[in-house]
Every structure is written in C-alpha cells, then in structure tokens.
Amino acid sequence: MKRVLLRNMDTPNSRELDVYISSGGYSALRKAYSMSPSEVTEEVIKSGLGGRGGAWYPAGKKWQASRETNKTPRYLVANADEGEPGTFKDRAFLEKDPHMLIEGMLIAAYAIGAKQGYIYVRGEYPEGARVMEAAIRQAEERGCLGSNILGSGNNFYLKVYRGAGAYVCGEDSALIESIDGSRGHCRSKPPYPAAVGLFSMPTVVNNVETLVNVPHIIERGAQWFASIGSPKHPGPKIFCLSGNVRRPGLYELPTGTVLHTLIYRYGGGMRAGKKLKAVLPGGISTSLLTSERLDVRMDVDDLAAAGSSMGSGGVIVMDDDVCMVHAAKRAAKFFAHESCGKCTPCREGTKRMHEILERITDGSGRESDLELMRELGEGIQETSLCGLGGSCANFILSTLKYFRHEYLMHIHGTACPEKAA
Numbered sequence: 001m002k003r004v005l006l007r008n009m010d011t012p013n014s015r016e017l018d019v020y021i022s023s024g025g026y027s028a029l030r031k032a033y034s035m036s037p038s039e040v041t042e043e044v045i046k047s048g049l050g051g052r053g054g055a056w057y058p059a060g061k062k063w064q065a066s067r068e069t070n071k072t073p074r075y076l077v078a079n080a081d082e083g084e085p086g087t088f089k090d091r092a093f094l095e096k097d098p099h100m101l102i103e104g105m106l107i108a109a110y111a112i113g114a115k116q117g118y119i120y121v122r123g124e125y126p127e128g129a130r131v132m133e134a135a136i137r138q139a140e141e142r143g144c145l146g147s148n149i150l151g152s153g154n155n156f157y158l159k160v161y162r163g164a165g166a167y168v169c170g171e172d173s174a175l176i177e178s179i180d181g182s183r184g185h186c187r188s189k190p191p192y193p194a195a196v197g198l199f200s201m202p203t204v205v206n207n208v209e210t211l212v213n214v215p216h217i218i219e220r221g222a223q224w225f226a227s228i229g230s231p232k233h234p235g236p237k238i239f240c241l242s243g244n245v246r247r248p249g250l251y252e253l254p255t256g257t258v259l260h261t262l263i264y265r266y267g268g269g270m271r272a273g274k275k276l277k278a279v280l281p282g283g284i285s286t287s288l289l290t291s292e293r294l295d296v297r298m299d300v301d302d303l304a305a306a307g308s309s310m311g312s313g314g315v316i317v318m319d320d321d322v323c324m325v326h327a328a329k330r331a332a333k334f335f336a337h338e339s340c341g342k343c344t345p346c347r348e349g350t351k352r353m354h355e356i357l358e359r360i361t362d363g364s365g366r367e368s369d370l371e372l373m374r375e376l377g378e379g380i381q382e383t384s385l386c387g388l389g390g391s392c393a394n395f396i397l398s399t400l401k402y403f404r405h406e407y408l409m410h411i412h413g414t415a416c417p418e419k420a421a
C-alpha cells in the first residue's frame with residue numbers, strides 16, 4: 001500500500017509549512033470550507049473512521065454528538081499523550097509532520113463548531129511540543145490558523161498543552177481534568193466529554209492518528225477510505241512494531257493485515273536464532289497472543305475473537321528469551337506506578353498484583369498465589385472507574401493462562417527463561 005499518512009516522513013524539512021503545502025497540504029481544508037459542517041461530519045461518518053487511540057469509537061459520531069448538544073463554546077483536543085508502552089506513532093506527526101495534524105484539527109473543529117483547540121503532548125515529548133508550537137506560529141503567520149482562516153471568515157485558535165508525564169492523562173477525562181488545572185484523575189462516565197468536557201463544555205478528544213486521517217478522507221472521499229482494509233474498521237493504520245524483531249519501526253498498512261505478514265514480511269522476522277514466543281498486538285494493556293495465533297488479522301473484531309484487542313497498534317514481539325513472569329511483573333509495576341489513585345480497586349489492586357509477582361520472582365511464591373492473582377485481576381477489571389484499571393490485568397492474566405508452567409517453575413525454584421538466556 002502506498003503510504004498516505006506517513007507519506008511526508010522522509011521528505012526533507014517536512015515540518016515546514018511550504019513543504020506541506022507543496023505536497024497538497026491545506027487543499028482538504030479549502031474543500032471542507034466549501035461544504036457545510038454537517039456534510040463534513042457525514043463524510044467522516046460514511047468513511048467509517050474509528051478512533052485510533054484504542055477504543056475505535058466512530059470519530060464522526062463523536063463530532064455529531066458534541067454538536068448536537070447545542071451548547072457553546074465547544075472544544076477540540078488532540079490527544080498526543082501516547083503513554084501506552086509500545087506505541088510511538090503520534091510522536092512521528094508531532095516531530096515530522098505537524099501541519100497534517102493542524103489541518104486535521106482545523107477540519108474537525110469546523111465540523112464540530114469549535115473555536116479553541118488544544119494539543120495535549122506528553123511530558124516526555126519536549127521536541128514534539130516544540131515543533132508543534134513552531135508549526136502553530138507558522139500557520140498563524142500565513143493565515144492558515146487563527147482568525148479568518150484562508151479568508152473564509154472561520155476562526156480557530158490552537159495551543160499546545162504539555163502533560164507532566166502521567167499515563168492516566170491519556171485517558172480522555174483525566175486529560176481534560178489536567179488541562180482544566182486539576183489533578184489528572186479520571187472522571188466517572190457518563191456524562192462523556194463530548195457532552196460535558198473541558199470547562200464543563202462539550203469537548204471532542206481525538207487521537208493524533210485519528211485526526212491526521214481527516215484531510216485525506218475529505219480530499220479523496222469517504223468511499224476511498226472505506227475501501228481500505230477491514231470493512232467494519234477500515235482505513236490505513238500505523239502499526240508500531242517493537243521488541244525482538246529485526247526491523248522495528250512504524251508501518252502504515254491496511255487494517256486487517258495479517259499479524260504474521262507484519263512481523264515477518266515487514267519487520268524482517270525474529271532476531272537471529274530466536275523463536276517467537278508471544279506478541280502483544282496493542283500495547284501492554286492488551287492480552288498476549290501465542291505463536292499459534294500469528295494468522296490473526298489485525299482487525300478489531302478478529303483480535304477480539306482471538307482473545308485480545310487492537311488497542312492503539314503497539315505490536316510488541318517477544319522471543320523465547322523472555323520470561324513471561326518477569327514480563328508480567330514489569331507490566332504490573334508500570335500500572336501500580338501509573339494508577340491515578342482515585343478508585344480503590346485500581347489504586348490498591350495494582351499494588352497487590354505487583355507484590356504477588358515480586359514474591360513469585362523472588363522465589364517465595366506459593367501455588368495459591370496464581371488463583372489469588374486471577375481473582376484480583378478480574379476484580380480490578382470489573383470494578384475500576386476507568387480503562388486503566390479495566391485493562392491493566394489483560395496481559396498479566398494472559399501470561400497466567402498461556403504460561404502457567406513458567407509461574408510454577410519460579411514457585412518451585414526451577415529455571416527462569418530470562419536467567420537461562
């Protein structure tokens with residue numbers, strides 16, 4: 001597939017507005033301004049664009065819901081928090097193609113009726129935040145952003161908001177709290193941000209990758225987008241391939257690409273002499289797939305049927321040197337550290353989960369710990385306030401399901417695959 005989203009990544013000076021314009025930039029915005037806001041929204045609904053931040057909620061439907069509140073002001077936020085381990089696609093746009101994001105936001109803002117937007121950039125991406133700020137200045141100076149955009153009479157003002165490095169602030173309601181000036185704690189939903197968001201007003205939060213698709217949908221039409229990849233969740237998708245493969249990196253491929261193709265044809269397969277042991281198809285919040293499931297298509301429904309999920313497309317490949325118990329412990333440590341602490345199941349449960357895994361890797365675990373972990377993990381998933389608790393046990397419980405023997409090896413003091421390697 002010819003690259004659409006990543007097409008400017010290798011172009012020299014791709015951050016510059018002139019370079020973006022010379023590759024066709026801002027023609028989609030002109031076209032959008034010749035349509036009514038509801039026509040733009042309809043086109044995005046017809047395209048089937050699903051949110052690339054992990055939940056795959058239809059973007060156009062979210063825009064419509066915020067507009068239908070009839071409350072103003074409405075806000076638009078680009079979620080560039082990108083905290084999911086294994087995901088590094090949004091960074092590429094911030095640092096190398098900032099104007100594609102700005103154009104996507106301008107079109108979305110027009111459809112929603114938002115005059116103010118924010119780009120929420122994670123604290124660990126200072127370069128991305130700096131490049132975005134420079135691009136915003138450039139777009140304002142050239143009449144592509146701010147007041148009377150391209151002489152159309154439309155206004156849209158954009159600001160970069162830097163996060164402080166908390167994973168939970170990628171969750172849309174915690175992100176809103178953070179911009180609002182409060183602690184990054186998730187909110188109980190409903191109401192959803194599209195109805196009650198930033199400053200209690202309707203707010204659309206979309207992932208960076210979702211937004212960069214928008215100019216291409218307007219330019220080429222909904223039908224073009226809908227014909228790429230899986231019929232129910234179509235379009236180009238950026239997969240972040242990492243771990244023990246020969247060629248890690250970003251790969252733009254149609255949704256529905258077979259996992260084996262991604263790892264072996266594009267990623268060059270495993271490092272020399274190593275066998276694939278497990279894959280996390282959507283970051284560490286998803287359940288692992290074993291080597292028998294590489295025939296799965298990278299599609300929301302197919303991955304759900306295989307017992308996992310697509311998440312935001314962070315494909316982490318693990319070879320047979322990786323001890324699944326240690327990998328689970330590292331994930332548990334991450335979630336215990338990143339829990340915002342607002343709800344008890346997640347605040348306490350993630351810590352207890354980490355303690356149990358530490359006990360097992362220290363050699364003082366018991367067989368009964370395995371059942372305790374399962375009960376605890378399922379309890380956190382079912383009773384937590386937000387998706388952090390809802391998904392934190394996926395990977396850990398899947399290691400227990402597929403690699404129970406490795407837990408027993410630790411508990412009974414026999415070999416650990418990582419120490420043996």
Ligand SMILES: Cc1cc2nc3c(=O)[nH]c(=O)nc-3n(C[C@H](O)[C@H](O)[C@H](O)COP(=O)(O)O)c2cc1C
Pocket residue numbers: 050051052053054055056057059079080081082083084167168169170171172173205206207208210211386387388
């Ligand atoms: C703990 C947690 C972290 C999240 N982190 C991100 C993130 O870094 N970037 C992102 O776009 N969405 C993230 N999300 C999903 C957002 O809540 C939200 O669904 C998304 O930004 C909506 O955009 P989309 O519809 O375009 O995907 C996260 C969700 C949870 C529960």
